[in-house]
Amino acid sequence: MLDTAMKTQLKAYLERLVRPVEITAFVDDGAKSKEMLELLSDITDCSAKVTVTERRDGDAAGARVPSFALSSPGESIALTFAGLPMGHEFTSLVLALLQTGGYPPKLEPEVIEQIKALDGDFVFETYFSQSCQNCPDVVQALNLMAVLNPNIRHVAIDGALFQKEVDARQVMSVPTVYLNGEVFGQGRMGVEEIVAKLDTGAAARDAKRMAEMNRFDVLVVGGGPAGATAAVYAARKGIRTGVAAERFGGQVLDTMAIENFISVPYTEGPKLAAALEQHVREYEVEILNLQKAVKLVPGADIVEVEFANGASLRSKTVILATGARWRQMNVPGEDAYRNKGVAYCPHCDGPLFKGKRVAVIGGGNSGVEAAIDLAGIVAHVTLIEFDSALRADDVLQRKLKSLPNVTILTSAKTTEVLGDGQKVSGLVYENRNTGDSVKVELEGIFVQIGLLPNTEWLKGAVELSPRGEIVVDAHGQTSVPGVFAAGDCTTVPYKQIVIALGEGAKASLSAFDHLIRSSAPKEEAVKAA
Template identity: 45%
Template sequence: MKNQLSGIFAGLTNEYMFDVQVSPEHENRKELLELLNDVADCSDKISVQVTDGEGLEFSLLKNGEKTGIKFRGVPNGHEFTSLLLALLNSDGKGKNIPDESICNRVKALNGPVKLTTYVSLTCTNCPDVVQALNAMATLNPEITHEMVDGAINQEEVEAMKVQGVPSVFADGKLIHVGRGDFGELLGKLEAQYGVKETDLPVVEKNYDVIIVGGGPAGSAAAIYTARKGLNVAVVADRVGGQVKETVGIENMISVPQTTGQQLALDLMSHMKDYPIDILEHRRVENVVVEGRDKILTTSTGEKLIAPAVIVATGASWRRLNVPGEAEYIGRGVAFCPHCDGPFYKGKHVAVVGGGNSGIEAAIDLAGICSKVTVLEFADALKADQVLQDKLRSLPNVEIFMNSQTMEVVGNGEKVTGIRVKDRQTDEVRTIGLDGIFVQIGLAANSGAFREVVDTNRPGEIVIDSHCRTSVPGIYAAGDVSTVPYKQIIISMGEGAKAALTAFEDRMRGIV
């Protein structure tokens, strides 16, 4: 690893220092100093300075000046990459630095902005948020960001009433909990702080094909389109999409085991082998059809024009949409048992949903929590039988069928219970508990296109066997469409099919 790091740091052009302040008695002092000294050994551009302090923290200095990036914890585990990227980003390098349009939005943010992110080193969603906010700090000198390891700073976590990670506070105000991409986080900061007046022109670009979405379907569509020699762009919140939330993937034929994070990296790497214009960290907000042209307006204000558009925006977790849910997200309402489960060690939680994801979550949580209550709306669980058998064998799990969630109950600071109705007897009762994990499936991300193409009742874009929609020149692929079975390998095939159909229609003069 040191040899690899030496190669990564070989291009550093500035002098960097880890400015450490740590108590001589802190139990993690040795671990932190060993880590930072090992990293510093890999480049003569990096040094370590240690001063006795009260807790444990270090700032990153560039040529003796603060970069605005601070770590209060030992950035091991998933956060080790965040440490490396902090160095590279400060030097103007790193694959996570966004394109010019996004960078200009960051630079236009009003300041000062003080950001704090509470993380768990076992959380797979936390690094994306930490790395995005660290990158913003390198782009705008009025932004500072510190990562706080919740395990080391437990008293502070309790005082801030953090019940989910990553939790982002902006000048003491909670603005974000859970998975988040660069564009989403930037949008929230713009809403809170506002932006400076700029005279940036509206960017207008023309392509042969625009692909909306960067998951398995979108990536496959982009690669197949580029291989046909067409001018193609991918517009996405983040390359990888929903896949990045998947910890383990074991049903990708010929790939016995991988992770969502690794697959997302592989998708990006493969697309970069081709002349594909990847416009990440933005969403399509408006779609207009003028003759053969499809005009897409993005969240950054760009206008993208093409005769063919492939919609591959995937799906996202459904919410209960009951009173109290939105209010207590991050304060007892969670969607990722892997990331947020450790916050409920020894506590009573509910899992809403009896499909595979819900029962898998309940099984995982049963090993952490004192009690798990499973609430299923239907009269039977929908999960695979092997998962049901495993769940029923656990002594600290209770299961209620025909249970309709009516309200998330809290005391203003955190969740204290869930109100449910028995659909057979109409009896309403409140179950006292500490947390609620919502696992009720996915909803198609078709919002910007619903007024343009036909969708079904759940919001999926209606397609034919060749991925064509109701509008010539607009195609849909993957989880956003009506294709059955929402699987990674199926989405990839559908993305390729949509690209081939678009090319065929182009040859026939349809688009």
């Protein structure tokens, strides 16, 4: 199962175990059970502290087959993997082994205490796919919580392996998390976000803590590449710096492969986002995660930012780096069937549509790449492009057109998403050449039509372009003195990670220059002296 290099690396990790790890494997005679046992055998070969016990009464014990549970003698830990945690989830397995084996987690002490203090009975079930880069954050967060708090149980389920269960629960997006049998959440969630949803008093405590904070010299709103860079550059100047982000890492967290980050031939979004946060934390930066900005209040000397929890932060300068999100079609049925067949991440959700018919909306690079990837999984792909021709690179178009299970529709405007009340059943598009409406029966729709800046909350406060982007000059200065902006939320062309990094640095240096100039003695006062 594991190659020599992976086993060598795993052995080095498992040397950090401080207590035994007991694995209970629920298996049958099926091929997947044999594959899982082979994986577990490789793990036991890497550490004498890990043992495996086989059980063939999974149904009677209430366990999925194949699955395996992790625990440690004398500890009350309920942590289970149903299926094979390979692909992106292999890291989740390694961390689960380490944490079950007593290796301390890399988590702020106050968050650990908050998890341990949760009272109640929490049974979590997370459906993941091995190709989903968003799933590991959720799986790892809930696994850790299950290790820290005996009231929390977690089962991570490979949706592709338990297809009947996925169909019965109509899981059409990963990660999907159930709590005590009810949907708890969908999409990427970190430990802090999950705990905040469980701990009803967390928002009020955050608001109180924020209200007591001193004024910042630079307050960065947003924690993506632009925001992280701005924070590092400001902190290195020795001035009081804060970062308030709805989710640290931003859209990079949803990015699969990154192959154009100069000097790094290949990396993945979550890995880069973690590195960005780690770099920021090396400096004296006040990081406020899970904080949604709702209003900017400019002032003569101080700028105030109000947040959804009711708190406000005050700063001499503000850098807006709120990024962008996937653009929606804004047609009837899209909202009703989001995560019920309407999806935005083909890498994450594609495996759930194996053998089904899907559509991809958008003929740019992202849309054509999505269609190519999905064609290897689903029964049929219909690509729908508004313009008269595809806009993707020629090499991608040639690949797409070579696939036998792909239909390409141009000059087509999607007008409605259809469903049966539970899930998507089709869509309607308008032939822009004839004006005819055409119905297409399918089970999934992947929307790939570009980005929308996260700037709605800034209307009336700073100048925005007709596309909703923050208008900035060559220095990152907005229409409001002391307020700067950087990254995908601005009018700077070419929305690329490397450009956002540079723009974040520029905005931070401009903010520092503004602080110096605004604090310099007035010319009249110098002459009088």
